[in-house]
Amino acid sequence: MITCRAPGKLFIAGEYAVVEPGRHAVLTAVDRYATATVDEVGDEVITLRSDLDGGVTLSCGRGGGRLVPSTADGVVPPNFTYVFAAAAIVERLLAEREIAARSYRLSISTDLADGDGRKLGLGSSAAVTVATVAALGRFHRLGLSPMDRYRLAMLATVSINPRASGGDVAASTWGGWIAYSSPDRQRVAELARQSGVDAALRAPWPGLSVRPLPTPTGLAMQVGWTAKPASTPRMVAGLGGADADFVSRSDHCVQRLTAALEADDSLGIRTEINCARELLVTLDTKARLGIMTPSLRALCEAGEAVGAAAKPSGAGGGDCGIALIERTRRAAITELTGRWIAAGIRPLSLRTHPFEGDRR
Template identity: 50%
Template sequence: MTRQRTVVRRAPGKLFVAGEYAVVEPGNPAILVAVDRYVTVTVTGPAEGGVEISSDLGPRGERRQWRDGRLSPYGTDDEQDARAELAHVTSAIETVARLLAERGFPAPVFNVSVESGLHDNGTKYGLGSSGAVTVATVAAVAAFCGLTLSDEERFRLALLATAEIDPKGSGGDLAASTWGGWIAYRAPDRAAVLALARRRGAGEALRAPWPGFDVRRLPVPESLSLEVGWTGTPASTAALVSDLHRRPWRGTAAHQRFIRTTTDCVRTAIDALERGDGRRLLEQIRRARRELALLDDEVALGVFTPRLTALCEAAEAVGGAAKPSGAGGGDCGIALLDAGAPRDIARLHERWASAGVVPLPVRPAAEGNEG
């Protein structure tokens, strides 16, 4: 195994197009699109005795030492506090290191630098920064250590790393950051694959079937323009999903109806994309918005904020379709409009600005992380 002196990898952010909340249940589909804002991870080495991490995702760098397969901070026993700030980076490194150990190699030592284009002066846009940094870190560390991995193997390692932090996350952001473009995604049972890795090793988890998991590229809707609006308010997807999991709504008839209807909506939207039927796709975006609004009414989760509501209404007023992207509660919303109607797009941006919504100059990213 040959370690390179410097490796740079980047991974794009993402937007959910449809399927939020339902996709956290294994096997349920969602549509995502990668966007041309990136997290870049640079690995250089070797470092002396451990791993040095610097990142613009946090206020300072961290020096870590290997202890029983984990990266622990120097000079303190308070591992939990030290790991929290850069949890996704350290978990990605540890996951690759476990695969290396199974193949008979020592824990790697190097310097890691993270630069994110998914933030505004430290405030996240809601474009999947934690997923992008996980994918980019796995890709960079694996390449630095001489591992040759397929897209799916990098995705699987990234999902295992993320599941160590929060097994409720669907992994859709990781898939978009890995494959790029427009994708259809179905999540595996994260608790089951994490248990498999712990019981039989990371290598076996890369080879074994993952029931429920599927990802495939979708055609770009050439007749439609994807517009993205930022509410200016960050939201925590993990907190919102965890909140939903704690509610007695789960397992009820209303929950089952939401899953069934959202799944049908996503499947119909996938068919519309594959047939190039823009009108039908717009109908499903509106339908997805209604389902999220109904969920919000039933559970009082806080998906729709006043600015997200204004974002959607502004798009409808100029003939488009719009919805929150992701868990809601802030972050971003998306709108799809006729790509041949630039005046409508300009009017949309004007309406958004009047409502306090910032149009983000992002476009779909055709490629995922560099491997």
């Protein structure tokens, strides 16, 4: 049996701007995981299992080098959208490399939802995609590098959500704190369609960059969950086209944040987190996206009241927010979490999942 796990993520800064190819975001991987296990089976059927909704199963077959769901209408159920897409991309790679495909049973579980099954906004879709690719890569002995795994997971993600930046996929693949800029997804999807998946692993991906950053030593990161799941694709669709002024300001803010992180400059980091929040608030006011829900506003105000730099993490509209505050200010941290709880925000106890792997 093969078991691989992939961590969840938090956006630190650069949300929305990173949707534009070549624009930057900072993310961190956290110690909540998707876990994929793969077993070989003797028959022809491929079985995908998930812990969603108390346990669900999807049987699949193979046809013309492709994975085919064995459902009455031929449609993949929403619970399996990402796991199936990941398995399907690996299947295409096997066919292109003329590797004899063995049948398997793949099971996915995560601790990226709360007890009632509500997503926490920690990137469960990316984590299940990355874990599935990693586990199947090992099962089929494909010798995948981290960059191969990112690219396969990204091709799977883009087949479902063409606008996704893939910041979550990168954080889940490499771990740690990273600076990330997104590839031109239309081009990479076209590349895979025209030249194949294997060729897409070797070709340049314009716009893509991934750089590990040091974890700040002087700051603690507090995470608050609003208990309201938000739909990222819906939020991004609300934006329509890119706001050039916001994108350029956000990119500069993220570049300064990256420099502050590299210098382990706590004040500089907090300054840029505050800047990133203000940019999101301005974008929200202009485009009426609903990023700043009453809960996220309360989360940020509590941060300001105790001298922490706070902002929504990700698309907003619900999910999580973060607050960075000097590690030594224990009383202020206690006051912050107290204020959050009073406002109905649940503190999540999360640590950074460390950087692992190279950047090949």
